[in-house]
Amino acid sequence: xxxxxxxxxxxxxxxxxxxxxxxxxxxxxxxxxxxxxxxxxxxxxxxxxxxxxxxxxxxxxxxxxxxxxxxxxxxxxxxxxxxxxxxxxxxxxxxxxxxxxxxxxxxxxxxxxxxxxxxxxxxxxxxxxxxxxxxxxxxxxxxxxxxxxxxxxxxxxxxxxxxxxxxxxxxxxxxxxxxxxxxxxxxxxxxxxxxxxxxxxxxxxxxxxxxxxxxxxxxxxxxxxxxxxxx
Numbered sequence: 001x002x003x004x005x006x007x008x009x010x011x012x013x014x015x016x017x018x019x020x021x022x023x024x025x026x027x028x029x030x031x032x033x034x035x036x037x038x039x040x041x042x043x044x045x046x047x048x049x050x051x052x053x054x055x056x057x058x059x060x061x062x063x064x065x066x067x068x069x070x071x072x073x074x075x076x077x078x079x080x081x082x083x084x085x086x087x088x089x090x091x092x093x094x095x096x097x098x099x100x101x102x103x104x105x106x107x108x109x110x111x112x113x114x115x116x117x118x119x120x121x122x123x124x125x126x127x128x129x130x131x132x133x134x135x136x137x138x139x140x141x142x143x144x145x146x147x148x149x150x151x152x153x154x155x156x157x158x159x160x161x162x163x164x165x166x167x168x169x170x171x172x173x174x175x176x177x178x179x180x181x182x183x184x185x186x187x188x189x190x191x192x193x194x195x196x197x198x199x200x201x202x203x204x205x206x207x208x209x210x211x212x213x214x215x216x217x218x219x220x221x222x223x224x225x226x227x228x229x230x231x
Contacts, residue, residue, distance in 0.1 A: 008104045016065050028062065028069025033076050034190050044080050052081065056093040063097025064104075066148035070094065074176060078183025087173070087180040094176070095169045098151045102164055105155035128157040133167050140171020 019025055026032065033040075044051040059073050073093075077086035127135035132154065139150045154164050 008107060012065065012104055015061075016067075019065060019067060025067060025069065028067060028072050030072060030075070030186075033072065033079065033186070037079070037187070037190065040076075040080055048081075052085070052089055055080070055089050056096065059090060059093025060097035060100065063094050063147065063151070064100040066101065066151075070147055071179065074179040075183030075186060078180035079186045083177070083181050083184050086183065087177050090176050090180060091169055091172060094147075094172055095165060098147070098168050099161070099165055101148070101151045102155045102161070105152050124153045125157055128154060128159060132157075132159045133163045136164065136167040137171045140168060141174060 027036075055073075055077060059070070059077075061067075062069050062073055074090050077090045080086065081089060124135075124139075127138075136150070136154055136159065139145050139153075
């Protein structure tokens with residue numbers, strides 16, 4: 001493996017190490033959002049354009065570095081910017097971050113991960129081979145798969161870049177809107193001194209709806225299989 005291919009991986013590893021060494025991950029919590037909300041809201045109010053750009057950059061970094069804070073960022077987007085703008089910024093940031101990780105995985109260490117992924121990758125291989133776009137759309141719609149894993153698998157299985165970007169952007173919209181809407185109401189919860197639980201967001205009816213959307217995305221794959229067997 002050449003130095004040029006190793007460089008993105010080295011930069012990624014260095015950035016992740018820096019985040020944890022400096023303790024920056026402690027800001028990716030609801031407690032940090034609650035404690036700093038006045039300052040954050042003042043920044044958004046005084047310069048909304050710069051704040052929006054900074055939010056996109058921060059969200060992209062969280063996703064690209066696979067940090068455990070994307071859900072908190074989505075809630076923060078709703079809290080700081082409201083539902084329409086917050087959801088839009090989140091979709092852009094998440095898609096940019098996912099694309100960065102996709103490109104790094106495909107160019108830098110795809111061969112290594114492909115050998116080590118084993119059964120996990122094998123279970124996804126068939127879906128991506130039959131209809132990569134719809135299968136990825138399904139994985140994005142159903143909130144049962146780790147976001148970082150769904151970023152890596154398509155890269156390791158040879159999915160093309162443009163379909164990856166489009167399926168990612170479309171697939172995360174429903175869940176993003178739900179979490180952003182919940183985040184928009186965090187101010188009242190903070191003021192009341194209440195505890196915030198993500199279980200309050202992902203109710204059974206909502207999960208059922210997202211799973212239903214996911215299976216609709218798989219419909220073209222099912223139709224193709226049926227036609228193949230029929231002939």
